[in-house]
Amino acid sequence: MLLHHLLAQGAAHHPEKTALGWVKRDRSLSYAEAAEATDRVAAGLATLGVERGDRVGVFAHSGLDYLLAMFGAWRAGAVAALVDLSRADGLDRYFGDCRPKVVIYTHDYFDAVDRHRAALDSVETYVCFDGAQPGALDWAEILGCAQDPPGDIAEEADLAHLSYAADDNGRPAGLCLPHEPTLGAAGSLAELLGIGADDVSLGPTPLSGGYQVVANLLPALSVGATCWVMNNWSAEGGPEVVDRLGVTVLAADPAVLTAARAEAGTRRGGLPDSLRLVLAEEGAAPADVKRAWQEDLGIRLGEVPAPEVSPWSSSGG
Numbered sequence: 001m002l003l004h005h006l007l008a009q010g011a012a013h014h015p016e017k018t019a020l021g022w023v024k025r026d027r028s029l030s031y032a033e034a035a036e037a038t039d040r041v042a043a044g045l046a047t048l049g050v051e052r053g054d055r056v057g058v059f060a061h062s063g064l065d066y067l068l069a070m071f072g073a074w075r076a077g078a079v080a081a082l083v084d085l086s087r088a089d090g091l092d093r094y095f096g097d098c099r100p101k102v103v104i105y106t107h108d109y110f111d112a113v114d115r116h117r118a119a120l121d122s123v124e125t126y127v128c129f130d131g132a133q134p135g136a137l138d139w140a141e142i143l144g145c146a147q148d149p150p151g152d153i154a155e156e157a158d159l160a161h162l163s164y165a166a167d168d169n170g171r172p173a174g175l176c177l178p179h180e181p182t183l184g185a186a187g188s189l190a191e192l193l194g195i196g197a198d199d200v201s202l203g204p205t206p207l208s209g210g211y212q213v214v215a216n217l218l219p220a221l222s223v224g225a226t227c228w229v230m231n232n233w234s235a236e237g238g239p240e241v242v243d244r245l246g247v248t249v250l251a252a253d254p255a256v257l258t259a260a261r262a263e264a265g266t267r268r269g270g271l272p273d274s275l276r277l278v279l280a281e282e283g284a285a286p287a288d289v290k291r292a293w294q295e296d297l298g299i300r301l302g303e304v305p306a307p308e309v310s311p312w313s314s315s316g317g
Contacts, residue, residue, distance in 0.1 A: 002152065002179045003160050004038055004074040006221040011035040014197075014224055021228040022064040023202075023241055028228075029064065034071070039149040041072025044142030048102055048125045052077035052153045055162070057100035057123070059083045059091065059109060062207040062231050065129050065139060067217075069104050070207070072142075074160050074179075077153035081162040084208035088112040090172075092119040094164050097172040101125070104142075107133060156180035163210045175210045185305070186218035193277060193302045197224040200274075201249040204230035204238065204256050215251035215279045215304045225249075239263050243272035251279040251304070254289060261292045271297065279304050 010019055010031030021028035029037065050056060056073040058080060060066050073080040081098040083091065091112055095103065099122035105113050107130035117123075117135070126136035154160070161177040195201070203216030207229060220227045228245060230236060233256045242250065252260070257280060264271045278293055282303040293301045 001183055002074060002154055002156065003183060003218070004071045006183075006218070007031060007035040007038055007071060010221065010224050017224070018226045019221065020064060020067050021226065021245075022062075022067075023228055023230040023236055023245075024063065027064050031224075034068070037068050037143065038071040038075050040145050041068050041142055042075035043147045043149040044145035045072055045076045045078065045102065046150045047145060047147060048142075050076050050078050050101055053158070054078045054102075055081040055098045055100040057081045057083065057095050057098065057103040058105075058208075059085065059088075059095075059103065059113070060106035060129055061085065062212075062229050063129075064229075065143070066207050067229065068143065070161070074154070075152075076150060077158070079159050079162050082208040083164055084206055085109060087164070087166075092116040094172050095120050095123070097164075098162055098174070102127060104129060104139065105136075106130065110136075154179060161210065161213055163208060177210060177213065182214065183218065183222065186214065187222045189214075189304060190219040190223050193219070193279075193300075195219050195223055195225060195249060195277070199223075199225040199248045200228065200246050201225060201251060202228045202230060202242065202245065202247040203251045204233040205251070205253050211253070211281055211304070212251070215281070216249075220249065234259055239267050239271055242275055246274045247272070248274050249277045249279065250275060254280065254285050257285055257289050257293065257301075261289065261297070264297055271299070275299060277302060 015032035016030050018028045019031040019034045056078045058069050070080040081100050083094045102125045103123050104127040107128050128136040129139045132138040156179050160179045163175045165173045167173040201216050201220040203212045217227050278301050282305050290301050293299050
């Protein structure tokens with residue numbers, strides 16, 4: 001099974017159920033809509049020459065289109081290669097490392113993209129999420145592609161997802177996730193933590209990191225649940241979002257867990273009653289934060305094993 005099959009599987013069993021949502025714009029897609037949009041993106045990428053094993057770079061703010069770019073790359077048999085916006089000054093090193101054929105970016109980082117363009121000789125096409133820019137196509141052309149999507153050409157062992165950290169020397173360190181082993185781990189995590197189809201999962205961490213994929217998206221989608229992504233916990237009113245969406249699972253980093261715990265003490269009624277499970281990367285949450293959630297708030301804290309960071313080479317991954 002391949003990562004994007006989760007949307008097609010959900011569309012076959014509960015097409016009208018919300019699959020993916022973006023808090024900042026209050027936009028969401030049903031499983032049927034998400035699967036259909038994924039096919040269109042894959043078709044659009046194929047018209048740009050994207051084939052099995054090619055890298056599709058994404059350098060953008062988290063959002064619904066970001067998710068579709070990821071799923072569309074997987075559907076096209078490509079690798080979604082993600083670089084965080086904080087790495088704008090070293091964009092040539094990160095995309096130079098994975099050598100994407102296509103780069104999709106957000107409009108307000110045009111200057112960073114343009115500054116490094118000459119060094120990125122692997123890139124054949126740039127696409128801007130927010131409309132055409134000099135040297136870049138409009139994302140709407142990809143999202144609106146009317147051609148048939150390619151057949152499923154990826155293999156289960158193929159690399160699907162590549163995100164970046166920096167090693168001790170400041171060099172790019174790739175976090176590589178293949179299709180089937182990652183799906184198997186996600187399903188096991190959902191079973192272990194009791195995540196089911198009625199859950200609503202929220203991930204207020206950047207999509208550019210692998211944690212969003214392994215903690216928020218894949219476990220929930222593997223059981224037909226709903227996933228929301230969030231750009232900024234505090235700025236977007238985290239507890240109120242949890243309340244409004246009926247969030248049951250919060251997949252967060254230690255900073256968000258600490259902030260949410262503090263807000264529970266100042267907000268009337270504490271945290272919303274719907275929240276029953278918080279997830280943290282294994283070993284990342286300090287002992288006092290774990291104790292505060294489980295003992296003081298009575299909410300289970302589950303730890304998600306961190307995917308192994310492995311070296312990436314542009315010749316094979």
